[in-house]
Amino acid sequence: MRKSHPIRRVVLATAATVSGVVLLLSLKPASDPNGEAAAGAAPQQTAAAQESPQGGAAATGTGTVDGNVAQTQYGNVQVRLTVANGKITKADAVQAPKGGTSDQKTALSVPKLNQEAVAAQSAQIDSVSGATYTSTGYKQSLQSAIDKMKASAGSSQGSGSSQGSGGAAQAKTVTGSVAQTQYGAVQVRITVADGKITKAEAVQAPKGGTSDQKTALSVPKLNQEAVAAGSANIDSVSGATYTSNGYKESLQAALDQAGG
Amino acid sequence: MTTTLAGGRAARRQTMRRIRPRRSPATVLLLVVWAGAVGVLWLWWHNTPSIADQNGKILNAGRITGLLAGYLMALVVLQMARVPALERRVGSDRVARWHAMSGRYTLCLVLAHIFLIMWGYALQAGKSLGDIVQQTIDSINQLPDMGKAAIGAGLFVLIGLTSIGPVRRRIPYDTWYHVHLLTYAAVFLTFWHQITTGNDFAVEPAAKTFWYVLYGSVTALVVWYRILVPIRLNMRHRMRVEAVIEETPGIVSVLIGGRKLHRMGAQAGQFFRWRFLAPGMRFSSHPYSLSAAPRPDMLRITVKAIGDHSARLRELTPGTRVWAEGPYGAMTAQRRSRGKVLLVAGGVGITPMRALFETLPGAAGDITLLYRANTTQDLALWDELAAIADDRGARLMYAVNSPDGERPDISVERLRQKLPDIEKHDVFMCGPAGFAQTVFEALRGAGVPARRIHHESFEM
Numbered sequence: 001m002r003k004s005h006p007i008r009r010v011v012l013a014t015a016a017t018v019s020g021v022v023l024l025l026s027l028k029p030a031s032d033p034n035g036e037a038a039a040g041a042a043p044q045q046t047a048a049a050q051e052s053p054q055g056g057a058a059a060t061g062t063g064t065v066d067g068n069v070a071q072t073q074y075g076n077v078q079v080r081l082t083v084a085n086g087k088i089t090k091a092d093a094v095q096a097p098k099g100g101t102s103d104q105k106t107a108l109s110v111p112k113l114n115q116e117a118v119a120a121q122s123a124q125i126d127s128v129s130g131a132t133y134t135s136t137g138y139k140q141s142l143q144s145a146i147d148k149m150k151a152s153a154g155s156s157q158g159s160g161s162s163q164g165s166g167g168a169a170q171a172k173t174v175t176g177s178v179a180q181t182q183y184g185a186v187q188v189r190i191t192v193a194d195g196k197i198t199k200a201e202a203v204q205a206p207k208g209g210t211s212d213q214k215t216a217l218s219v220p221k222l223n224q225e226a227v228a229a230g231s232a233n234i235d236s237v238s239g240a241t242y243t244s245n246g247y248k249e250s251l252q253a254a255l256d257q258a259g260g
Numbered sequence: 261m262t263t264t265l266a267g268g269r270a271a272r273r274q275t276m277r278r279i280r281p282r283r284s285p286a287t288v289l290l291l292v293v294w295a296g297a298v299g300v301l302w303l304w305w306h307n308t309p310s311i312a313d314q315n316g317k318i319l320n321a322g323r324i325t326g327l328l329a330g331y332l333m334a335l336v337v338l339q340m341a342r343v344p345a346l347e348r349r350v351g352s353d354r355v356a357r358w359h360a361m362s363g364r365y366t367l368c369l370v371l372a373h374i375f376l377i378m379w380g381y382a383l384q385a386g387k388s389l390g391d392i393v394q395q396t397i398d399s400i401n402q403l404p405d406m407g408k409a410a411i412g413a414g415l416f417v418l419i420g421l422t423s424i425g426p427v428r429r430r431i432p433y434d435t436w437y438h439v440h441l442l443t444y445a446a447v448f449l450t451f452w453h454q455i456t457t458g459n460d461f462a463v464e465p466a467a468k469t470f471w472y473v474l475y476g477s478v479t480a481l482v483v484w485y486r487i488l489v490p491i492r493l494n495m496r497h498r499m500r501v502e503a504v505i506e507e508t509p510g511i512v513s514v515l516i517g518g519r520k521l522h523r524m525g526a527q528a529g530q531f532f533r534w535r536f537l538a539p540g541m542r543f544s545s546h547p548y549s550l551s552a553a554p555r556p557d558m559l560r561i562t563v564k565a566i567g568d569h570s571a572r573l574r575e576l577t578p579g580t581r582v583w584a585e586g587p588y589g590a591m592t593a594q595r596r597s598r599g600k601v602l603l604v605a606g607g608v609g610i611t612p613m614r615a616l617f618e619t620l621p622g623a624a625g626d627i628t629l630l631y632r633a634n635t636t637q638d639l640a641l642w643d644e645l646a647a648i649a650d651d652r653g654a655r656l657m658y659a660v661n662s663p664d665g666e667r668p669d670i671s672v673e674r675l676r677q678k679l680p681d682i683e684k685h686d687v688f689m690c691g692p693a694g695f696a697q698t699v700f701e702a703l704r705g706a707g708v709p710a711r712r713i714h715h716e717s718f719e720m
Contacts, residue, residue: 014368017369021321021325022321024304025321028309028320030310075465210456210457241402
C-alpha cells in the first residue's frame, strides 16, 4: 500500500542492471592469465601464437608442447606432446572430462588416443567409439599442439631460408591475416613450394558449442580444397558458411603475402 | 434468503479459534530468487576467463542479459502457476504485482540481449552497427533453434504491447488474457536456443541440467496447479448456481451450491476465480471474493455490476454449472497478530470484510467494521452485518456522503475519536484504490504500523 513510484522504479532498475553488467565486464581481465582457450577465442589464440617461438626449442631438442584447451560438452580436453627431433614421442591428456560416466569414458578413450597420436604423428586419428566428444576435443587440442610444434620448426626453417638466399624450390610457410566471423576468428596457414600450395591448415577456427562440430566438419575439407585449387576460389562447405567465408578471406590474404 | 448465510454454527466455531499468526514467506522466497540470480551470474563468470576487446564486451553483455532473462522467464511463469504457497501465503495480489514487474523487466532484458548479441556478431563479422538487421536475419537462418526463438521473441513483444496501460484499458479483458496465454508458447519456443547456442550450457553440463530442472519443475507446477488441481476440485464439488439475489441497486449476490464445499479449505477473506458455463461467459474466469464463510452446501459471492462480465451475472439462471479455481488470497485471519481488529470496507469491498467480520476470532468488542458507501441505500448486506454485530458483540459503523453529496471525513482525528486505541488494531482493508490510499495514510498517521495494515489491491 506504500505509494508506488513507477518512474523511479524504472530508473533504478535500469541503472542497477546497466551498472551491474558494466561492473562485471570491467572486472574481467582483457587477456586470459592462464592462456586457456575459452569462449572469446581470439585473444587466447593470439597468446598461443606468441608462445610458439619459445616452443621452438622443442622442435630441435626434446621438449613438450601443450595444445589449446578444447571445450567439449562434457568438459575440457588438453593434449601435451613430448617432442624429440620433430617427432611426437609421447602424448598425454593434461585435461579430460571428469565426473559421472565421464570418468569411465576418459579412462577408456584417452590412453587409446594417446597411442594413436604417437603412431600417426598427426591429428588424423580415429575417434574412440562411445567417446566421440572427448575424441573430437582431443583431436582438436592435438592439432593445435602439432601446429605449435610445426610453427616453431617452420620459423627456424623460415629464418634459415632468408639467410640462405634460397633456391626456388624452397618451401615457405605463410600465415594469412585473421578473419573475424560470427562464431570466432579464422586464420589460415599455407605452405608454399614452387609457387604451389602444398599444405593448408587453419591455425584458428571457431570453437565452443555447435561451432566445434562445424569446424571439425568444414576445416579439413577446406584445407583439401585449398591445396587442390591452389587459390582462394574454393567452394564453401554447406552448413558452415561463415567459417568458409572467413577461411577464404584469410587464405586470400596468405596467398597475397606469399605472392608478394 | 439473504440472511440465511449469517450465523451458521461453523462460523461461530471459527470465532472461538485461537489466533495463530503466520508470517508471509515473501522474504525467504525473494532471498532464494536473488541467490539464483547470483548463481546464474557466477556461471557466466566461471565460463568467461577474459574479454579481449570492445566487441567481446558487447557480446558478453549480451550473454549476461540473455542468461538473466532465461532465468527470470522461468520465474515469471512460476509466479502465475497458482502455487498455494504464493497465492495463499504471499497473497495473489502481491504475486500478480511481482509478475507484472518481473515480466516487464524480463522483456527489457530479452530485447537488450537480442540487440547486444546481434550487434556483437555484426562487429565480429567486420560489419557495423548499421548491419544489425541483416545480421539478425542471417543468425535466424543459420543458427540452430533461432527461428523458433525469433517467433517466441515476437510473441513476447506482442504480449508486452497488449499489457501497456493505455493499450490494455482499450482492449477487452478476454483478448488480453488469451494473448497472455501465448506466453507459454513463447517460453517453449525460446527455451531451445538457450540450450543449443548458449555457450555456458554447451560447455557446462551441470548448468544444462540445472536449466532443464528449472524449466521442468516450473512446467510441472503449471500443469499440476493450473490444470490438474482445478479439474479435481470441480469433479469433486460439482458446483451450480442456486440463486441470484439483488442486494442493492447494482450489487448482486450469487449463491453457489455443491457437494462438501467445506472440504475446499476456503477461508473467509479468500476468493475463487469463477467461470460460469453460460453462453458468452464460459471463456473467461473472474476473481470474486466469498461474501460469507463457506458452508458445506453453499458458497456466496457478492459482485458489483461494473464490467461486462459482472453485469451478466444478473442474468444467470439457477442450475448453471460453475467452474471454480481456488481458494486464493492471503487476506485471511492468519494475517493478523493478537489483538483487536478493524475492518475497513469501501463499496463492494465489503464482500471479503463481511466474511471476515463473521469469522475472525475475537471476543466481544474486539472486532470493528467501518463501512463506507455513497448512500445508505448502497450499504449492501447491511441487515446481515447488523445481525452478526448483535450476535458476537462487534461494532459496526458506516460512513456515507451527506445529503448534499459531501464525502465523509476519514481522518486521523476521526479515527482516533472512534477508536481511541486504534494503534493496537490490525486493520483489514478492501476498497477502490483511491479510498484505500486515503485510509492507509490516515491509519499510518494514527500510529498503526504498516505491517499491521492488510490490504489486497489488484491495481498494477
